[in-house]
Amino acid sequence: MAEAVLGHPAAAPGLSVPFTGPDAAHRGIGYEGVAVAYKGTTVLADFTLAVRPGEIMALIGPSGSGKTTALRVTAGFVRPIRGRVHIGGRDVTDLPPYARSIGMVVQNYALFPHMPAYENVAFGLRARRALEATIREQVAACLRMVGMESFAKRYPRELSGGQQQRVAIARALAIRPQVLLLDEPLSALDAQIRLTMLEELSRLHRSLPTLTVIYVTHDQTEALTLADRIGIMRDGRLVALGDCQGLYRRPPNRFAAEFLGRANLLPVTVEAEDAASGLARVRFGAVSLMVRRNPEVTAGQAALLCIRPHDLRLDPPGPSANSLAASVSEVRWKGDLHDVGFEIDEHRLRLTAAPLRAPPEAGALVNFYFAPEDATLIPEERRG
């Protein structure tokens, strides 16, 4: 319902639905057919998206897919050649960056090296000619929010990467923006600090629930951990959009299936559908399988069957289950899980499971199965 009010459905098929409606214009961030070109080359095309107020929207996608460009057009650092951008109900397309109520942490989060943390955080307030008392109060509050109040006098070179990152976030928050744009904020940090920072960002957002956040990353774990919804970008276009679980469990296309998590994909033909049970029968080679139905793929059509590695099991419980015979190509123990590779015909599949007591051996012929509700159909697209 909320989706409908914002003029944007949760799943990919309606990606081109325009950002319209009186309510939409009052909240969050709205992009309506936004396009950006550099020297005649379009790098963001028909970007239409409604980010809800207070939501964390992750934008993910390969390098060069237009993620940073989407943030820059939001902040006003680049002008679209087409389309409109709304923030909090205002059309900001023609407004300069400073008039947009946006805090941004750029990809390399450059702090001003010649200023201590305090002055870095105060910068935006000074530029807006805030009163000294306001600056003191706001800077202290923002440094406290990111746990850096005792580092106010330190210069960036005297801070660790994670600490610099916290200051950069405090700097972005100091002007009390409606919108916080984070461009790969954790990419320069090592894995351990990244996890801590993810938790901190989560906590920070809980303390600022009305702050709308766009979080750009190419790390799917960050997106899944932090975001309410995820948009997947490819070649300057938004190719998938949904809440984390929905997008992961029911990816709308092959690209989304492979970009968000690992996916086993098998070519199948739909034989029959049953709207009542929500299941469909599909044929893979000589085998019939029951899977979750997708209304976009009807009987007789080709599709891809998508099963996540952790949804495959060894040793079917009975002869009627979705069972496939395959030869094991490799078995890897990774401490907290087993990773088993199979081959069926020329297709490679992967199963992950909690450590197995008796893992199969490479070369063995095994049966594996999956529950119908854990298998999704993806419309077959022309490749190229």
Ligand SMILES: Nc1ncnc2c1ncn2[C@@H]1O[C@H](COP(=O)(O)OP(=O)(O)OP(=O)(O)O)[C@@H](O)[C@H]1O
């Ligand atoms: N100032 C510019 N002039 C010309 N081309 C640009 C400029 N900025 C970006 N581009 C191009 O626009 C495309 C999208 O770039 P963008 O920075 O948005 O990608 P990205 O998704 O953020 O990638 P990454 O994950 O590597 O940061 C790329 O092909 C890039 O080369």
Ligand SMILES: [Mg+2]
């Ligand atoms: Mg980028």
